[in-house]
Amino acid sequence: MTTDPLVVFTPSGKRGRFAIGTPVLTAARQLGVDLDSVCGGRGICSKCQITPGYGEFSKHGVTVQADALSEWNSVEARYDEKRGLKPGRRLGCQAKVMRDVVIDVPPESQVHKQVVRKAASARVIEMDPATKLYFVEVDEADMHEPSGDFERLARALSREWGIEGIRADLSLLSKLQPVLRKGKFQVTVALHRGHAGDAAQVLEIWPGLHESGLYGLAIDLGSTTIAAHLTDLVTGEVTASAGIMNPQIRFGEDLMSRVSYAMMNPGGDKEMTAAVREAIDTLAGEIAREAGIEPSLIVETVFVCNPVMHHLLLGIDPVELGQAPFALATSQSLSLGAKELDLNTLNPRAQVYILPCIAGHVGADCAAVALSEEPGKSEDLALIVDVGTNAEILLGDKSRVLACSSPTGPAFEGAQISSGQRAAPGAIEAIRIDPVTKEPRFRVIGCDKWSDEAGFFDEVGVGGITGICGSGIIEAVAELRLAGLLDESGLLGSAEATGTARMIPEGRTHAYLIHDGSAEGGPRITVTQGDIRAIQLAKSALYAGARLLMDERGVDRVDRVVLAGAFGAHISALHAMVLGMIPDVPLDKVTSAGNAAGTGARIALCNVAARREIERVVGEITKVETAIEPKFQEHFVAANAIPHKTDPFPELRKIVTLPLVGFNTGGDGGAEGGRRRRRR
Structure with missing residues (x-):
């Protein structure tokens, strides 16, 4: 057949x-x-x-x-x-x-355009960018003083600003003389002064006093999403933020799938490099248009990314990152020209800085989180979790900082979920299930009302309810557990066992029906047993990674938890705790840092001394490799239960009561006891 x-x-x-x-x-x-x-x-x-x-x-x-x-x-x-x-x-x-x-x-x-969940977080940053504007009065050309115009510009910068030694490429030199004469030898230059002591480079020159601004891009290059923040290099203000899906998703949703694609398809790494560079270049043009500025005013870009994205951005085959000992081609920070990365929309002489990587699977994005959240300066023991397709975890205080990565996969971002989708208008982003009636109420992106409020369906509009995004599926699984529809092992009960017709048969398992739009030609949105398993695998990997760091420090508890990334900004601490994604702490000790990796990128963009600082800090962080730690599997298996098999989660149980239900009853579907039938 x-x-x-x-x-x-x-x-x-x-x-x-x-x-x-x-x-x-x-x-x-x-x-x-x-x-x-x-x-x-x-x-x-x-x-x-x-x-x-x-x-x-x-x-x-x-x-x-x-x-x-x-x-x-x-x-x-x-x-x-x-x-x-x-x-x-x-x-x-x-x-x-x-x-x-x-x-x-x-x-x-795509009909429903993506919502950027990695918006820039408000942050006061001391402004001292690598690229600044300098207005100078240059001596006019004199046949009795036989030096070139560039040398006279260098003397003016030395005389008026104390800047010694500058350089310029051929494209800048070719426009120098016309600009000097148009400005009557009064010009503004954009001067890039790196933190490594190299001679300052002239990136741009304008006649007279240039008042149209100077801009940089802070880019968080994630496995699933690319988020960019256009930043004023004079004021530090974020003038526009935009994001797109990483086009490399078509080669594989998670990092190892992309490494595998490169291994199995000759030239596959080059395909992925070309795809992501084109996407970033397009994004740069779009964000400039949104802000109403000329792209040529963007003179600097800072990138943060995980090691696989780092290598593919640079055009380096990531094959070595797919096998022990997970060797990086280079872990140090990089400074290079934007044209080397095919970023042709920016100023032709724009510069790029890429933060250092910590280790084989702990990248520049984790370094950026460390720069933003500064765990090494914390008086108490802080666990910082940046959740994405690959979770980056930091644990530390003033005495020592540890780091690891954990392969959570894309389920937290709505991928590999039956009704899952990216964060876009129409996606369910929050849900509550009544523990008595078992009925859901939910909120979708693009509408402030809950589904049980008057006018909700009018406000949602023609596009309707389209699916469920990462924050929605996480809350849905936690709510199912709180409502007694899901047992500790992660099994969904039947309609008979739970007393609600919303539990519908699906093969040999069951699914919970959140919304049925089929009568209007829309989707039936359910949470299936497969969805539960995907979330269990993701949250178990996250928890196991955190526990390994705690083992290394010799502790069973942390003082506080910081949730970073899109997840941290859009998920309640309660639901994260019910799932058992993070170790048990008092709820008021769980805070959100927003897009900490993006904030770290902005700090490095706006303050050149921060680049030296993070390079120093990265050298002092202890890396724990989850892939070779024997106890990772032990922690992973125990964390499969919701919230956990062995950890009693005492702080969580002070504020919620988790129903004592069990649905693995050998076929009778009963909700009480949950005994297994003994094999004969």
Whole structure:
């Protein structure tokens, strides 16, 4: 019997089998994938552009052949001739499924645009950026004093600002003389002075007094999301923030999948490098337009990222990071020209600084969190958790700081979840389940009302309720546990066992129905047993990583917990504790640091001394490698229970009562006791 081709959509992770010849747009609509189209599939609007991926995708269990989609047709050729399609793009309404295929839906083809959950956190930063503006009066050319205009500029900077020794590239020298004369030898220069003692470099020059500002980008390059903050280098103000999905998701949702793609597909690392560089360059142009500035005014960029993203950004094959001893090509900070990274939208002489990595799987993003939160200056023992596809964890006080990473996977960000989606309007972001009636009430992104409030459905609008994002699924699992619909082991009960018709059969397991929009053509949003398992695996990895650091310090408790990243800003401490994601502490000792990695990037962008400081601090942090620690598996297994198998979580139990239910009863579905039948 011939099996229909498998179609996997990224970044949503939704998949299904379709008959040969099914248009990609049809497959997307049947799976509820967020793919736009307004022309009825006639190839006119171009809203349904997609990018097929080719090669071996071990994460999805498919190998995509070159003929996975139908051949380029006349409609696509006509559209490409008239308006142009980016290389590798197809029209979803025209391309037909012929074999197994992985298809990426780029941001511009998605109806519901992403909400940037990594917004810039308010922070007072002492301004001393590496790049500053200097107004100088340069001596006019004199035939009796035979020096060049650049040398006279250097003398002016020395005389008026005490700056000794400058350099400039050929592109700057070629515009120097016209600008000097247009400004009547009064000019403003943007001068980049690195922290390593090198000669200052002239990045830009303007005639007269330049008053249009000077800008830098702080970029948090995550596995799933790329967040950028456009920052005024004079005032430190964040003038615009924007984010996009990392296009590398189509090569693999987690880091090891991307390393595997590079290993199995010759040139795969170069594909991923090109994809992420193009995305960052496009993002830079978009954020400049949003702020109403010329992109040429962006003269500096600071990057923070995990080690795999670090290597792929730099064009380094990450293969060594996929196997012990997880060796980095380089762990030190890097200073280079933006053009070396194909960032052509910025000023042509823009500079890039990349924070140092701590170790093989603890990257520059963790260093940025350390710069922002300063655990090494803490009087009490602080656990700082930056949750993403790969969690970065710091534990420390004034005596010592430890760090590790833990492979949580993308479930916390809505991926690999049956009704999951990225954070976009229409996504359920918060939920409460009544412990008596078992009925849910929820809130979606883009609407301030809860679903049981008058006017909610009018306000949600035509787009309706589309899915559930990371914060929503985390709260949903915790609420199911609090409502007695989920037992300690993570099993969902049946309708008979729980007394609610919202528990619906799904194969040999059950699912909880949050919302049924099928009557209006919308989705049925459920939490399935598979979703619970995905969250259990993610939270167990996170908790186990934290416990390893605590073991290294010889402690069973920490004094406080800081939640960083998009997760930290949008999840209640209570739900995190009910899940057992973090060690037990008093609830008022759990705080949010917002996007700490992004804040660390902004600090390094705005203060050159901070770069020296984080390079020093990174050298003093002790790295714990979770992959080779024997106790990691032990902690992981114990943490599979909700909240935990052996830790009693006394602080949590002071404020909530966790129902004593058990659904693994050998088939009778009873809620009491939860005894297993003895095998005979």
